[in-house]
Structure formats: C-alpha cells, structure tokens
Amino acid sequence: MNVDLxxxxxxxxxxxxxxxxxxxSARLLVLDGAETRxxxxxxxxxxxxxxxxLVFNDTRVIPAQLEGTxxxxxxxATLHKRExxxxxxxxxxNAKRLRDGDAIDFGPNAVAIASDRADDGSFALDFQGDEPVELLLERCGRMPLPPYIASKRPTDERDAEDxxxxxxxxxxxxxxxxAALHFTPELMASLEAAGIGHTTLTLHVGAGTFLPVKAEDTEDHKMHAEWGRITPEVADRLNAVxxxxxxxxxxxxxxxxxxxSAANADRVIEPFEGDTAIFITPGYRFKGVDGLVTNFHLPRxxxxxxxxxxxxxxxxxAAYAHAIETGYRFYSYGDSSLLLPAR
Structure with a gap:
C-alpha cells in the first residue's frame, strides 16, 4: 500500500x-464497532x-541512550537489541566518525568496541570489563525518550518514573x-471489581519503533526484530478466555x-520465545486479539x-480527525483509545 494513504x-x-x-485522568476515545464515544x-x-x-507488556525500560567519545x-548511541x-x-x-574496531568511551569504566556495521547504519557494541552492563547503563545512560519529545525538551529525573x-x-x-502508562493500582482495582482480568507477556521494545517509514510502499519497509516471550501458562489462560x-x-x-506472532491459523495462542518482526497493515487477518488499548500515533x-x-x-x-479537533493529546505521553472492531 502507498504510505501516503x-x-x-x-x-x-x-x-x-x-x-x-x-x-x-487521561482521555479515552472509544471506537466500539461503528460507535464512537x-x-x-x-x-x-x-x-x-x-x-x-487485558494483556500487558511487563518489559522495563533501561537507560539505553549513551554519550561518548x-x-x-x-x-x-541508542541501544536497541541485546545480542x-x-x-x-x-x-x-555521528556514525561517519566510527569504524569497526574503534573503542568508544562512555564514561568511567564504560568502554565499548564497535563492530559489525549493518546496512541500516547500526553497530554492534561489545562492552568491556566484567561489570554487569545493566549497572553500567544505570550509571552512564539516560532514558531514551522518543525523538518527538526529546527534540523539544531534555530528559530529566521525572522521566525515570514517568x-x-x-x-x-x-x-x-x-x-x-x-499504552500501559495510564494504568494505576486504583484503575486495576476497578477493573478487577468489574470482573475484567489481566495477564502479562514480555516484549523488549526496540528503538526501531521510532524509525520513520521512508519507503513509498509498505511492502518495502523492513521492521526491526524484537525479542518476546509468552509462557505456556499465559497462553493457556488466554485460550481459556x-x-x-x-x-x-x-x-x-x-x-x-x-x-x-504467537497465534496460529485456528486463533489459538501458542507459547512463544524468540524474535518477531511482524508488520501489520490493512488486509491482515487478526488471530490473537479482539481489541486494543493504545495511544494516538504519528502520521505515516x-x-x-x-x-x-x-x-x-x-x-x-475519521477518528483521528475527531481527536485532533477535540484536543486529544498524541504519542507516548498522550491520551488513549480503546479499539473494539465489530465481530
């Protein structure tokens, strides 16, 4: 399909x-079949x-943005997938200043060797020493806010929690x-009281989620792979639902x-552990979900x-035109929508 659509x-x-x-307190635009609320x-x-x-992603954001010399x-450097x-x-x-084998100094005891440059311009970074990389990132990294926010204000201490x-x-x-940033213990309690269940899976979201679609046709866009896991217990529970x-x-x-990625042709969700690079565009037949809670996304x-x-x-x-006209807030820190297609 033409991306201009x-x-x-x-x-x-x-x-x-x-x-x-x-x-x-965020707003919620509900699209329930043909009805809008x-x-x-x-x-x-x-x-x-x-x-x-409801199915939540229990991944935790790491301070994956690093500045070095x-x-x-x-x-x-913005880390996007553990290898x-x-x-x-x-x-x-500033990748033009970097070659395979170069050492980047990211701060005290935080040195990485660059190698294996890929076609998309990314490098593999091998962190030196024996300190756990997670501790190194806590010391030297910062939260990787989306570029549409980071270009307008610096990351600060509030973002570590927000x-x-x-x-x-x-x-x-x-x-x-x-989408899960809107949820609070009070909201979860109200959902439980109403007989609405929840469970979790894990998908480690990569920085590729921020990349613009540069191709003119969706067929020519390549998604970056991300690692995820659905346990047998979670799969069994969802199939019972x-x-x-x-x-x-x-x-x-x-x-x-x-x-x-985990659902088969019979709409059965199977246990899953590994990479997925699924790219969903109109014409796709959904097998794993019956609805979606999601924020408002960017054009193209x-x-x-x-x-x-x-x-x-x-x-x-039409829904996005309504959201813009009535003042809904977009993107990562914005408002929410509930999408329930007609069955």
Whole structure:
C-alpha cells in the first residue's frame, strides 16, 4: 500500500511532552464497532465486559541512550537489541566518525568496541570489563525518550518514573509500552471489581519503533526484530478466555504484535520465545486479539498502519480527525483509545 494513504495533518502542539497527572485522568476515545464515544481512561471498566482479559507488556525500560567519545569525536548511541551478555546492537549518532574496531568511551569504566556495521547504519557494541552492563547503563545512560519529545525538551529525573509502567519487571526495553502508562493500582482495582482480568507477556521494545517509514510502499519497509516471550501458562489462560466466549484485549501495540506472532491459523495462542518482526497493515487477518488499548500515533507510522488494519483506514482517519479537533493529546505521553472492531 502507498504510505501516503496513512498521512494526516497533526499540529505539533498535540504531541504531549508530559503525561497526564494523575495517570488515569487521561482521555479515552472509544471506537466500539461503528460507535464512537469520548471517555476517561479511569472509566475503562465501563467500556469492557465481565470476562474480558487485558494483556500487558511487563518489559522495563533501561537507560539505553549513551554519550561518548572516540578520540576527539563525540559519539551518541541508542541501544536497541541485546545480542549477547555484553553485546548490544545500537543506532549511532555521528556514525561517519566510527569504524569497526574503534573503542568508544562512555564514561568511567564504560568502554565499548564497535563492530559489525549493518546496512541500516547500526553497530554492534561489545562492552568491556566484567561489570554487569545493566549497572553500567544505570550509571552512564539516560532514558531514551522518543525523538518527538526529546527534540523539544531534555530528559530529566521525572522521566525515570514517568516513562515506566506499573507492570515494568523485565529489563530490556529501550522504549516504553506506553499504552500501559495510564494504568494505576486504583484503575486495576476497578477493573478487577468489574470482573475484567489481566495477564502479562514480555516484549523488549526496540528503538526501531521510532524509525520513520521512508519507503513509498509498505511492502518495502523492513521492521526491526524484537525479542518476546509468552509462557505456556499465559497462553493457556488466554485460550481459556476465548473458549469461554470472552475477549482478549491487548494493552499496547507491543502486546498485540507478540500475541499475533504467537497465534496460529485456528486463533489459538501458542507459547512463544524468540524474535518477531511482524508488520501489520490493512488486509491482515487478526488471530490473537479482539481489541486494543493504545495511544494516538504519528502520521505515516507503522503503528497508525496497525490500528488502521484493526479498525479500517477510513474509520481511523475519521477518528483521528475527531481527536485532533477535540484536543486529544498524541504519542507516548498522550491520551488513549480503546479499539473494539465489530465481530
């Protein structure tokens, strides 16, 4: 499909620079079949049915942005996928000053050797020494805010908390599963009281999620692989939800993409552990989910393509026009939507 089909005018002031406070006060646009409703995320239980099951991503964002030097040259690195105990694949700023075998000094006792430059310009970084890389990043790294936020303000101490979900448990992501940022213990209690269940999976979100689609046709866009896991216990529970006639609702496109990667042609979710590079565009037949909670995405992005596949392109263009006109806030720290396609 032509990527221009997924374009729309988004005023820059609609991109949120801070999350709603409290988190569950964010607005919620509900697309329920052909019906459209304006709501608040703390009232999510009223928009779902008893027996529905929400699926959260329990990945934890690591401070994956590093600033260093190679000789006199300043080098920036954004880690995006672990390739070994001490090796990470990284996008590099000022990559023209870097060659295979060069050492980058990221700070006290934080040196990495660059190698294996890929076609997308990324390098493998092998961190030297025996200190756990996680401790090195806590000391030298910073939270990797999306470029649409980071270009407008610096990362600060608030982001260390704001950019983690309440489910964050498994370190490894370099971007937050932002749909879950709206959830609070109070909201979860209201969902439980309404008979709405939840479970978790793990998908370590990579920096490739921020990359623009530069191709003119979706067929020519390549997704970066991300590692994920669905345990047998979680797969069994979700299949039982479906068997009882209830719905699986992914919280975030990361949860949705992993569920779709794990679902077979009979709509059975199988245990999964490994990489996925699934790219969902209109025409895709969904097998793993019956609905989605997600934030508002940017024009021409793979994520707007995904929600258009779920609800229909015309439906999403109209919904986004309504969201822009009525002041919804977009992107990682923005408002939320609940997408429930007609069955």
């Amino acid at each position: 997924f374009d729309f005018e988004l005023p820059t002031d609609r991109i949120a620079l801070r999350p709603a406070s409290p988190r569950d 304006d709501a608040i995320i703390r009232d999510l239980a009223q928009q779902l049915r008893p027996g529905d099951c 190679r000789g006199e040259a300043r080098i920036g 070994g105990p001490r090796r990470w694949r990284a996008f590099i700023r 950019y983690q979900t309440m489910f964050a448990a498994e370190p490894g992501a370099v971007a937050a599963p932002t 479906r068997a009882a006639g209830n719905r699986i609702v992914a919280v975030g496109t990361t949860s949705l993409r992993l569920l779709e 992005s793979t994520l707007f393509m995904l929600v258009s596949a779920l609800m229909g392109l015309d439906r999403m263009q």
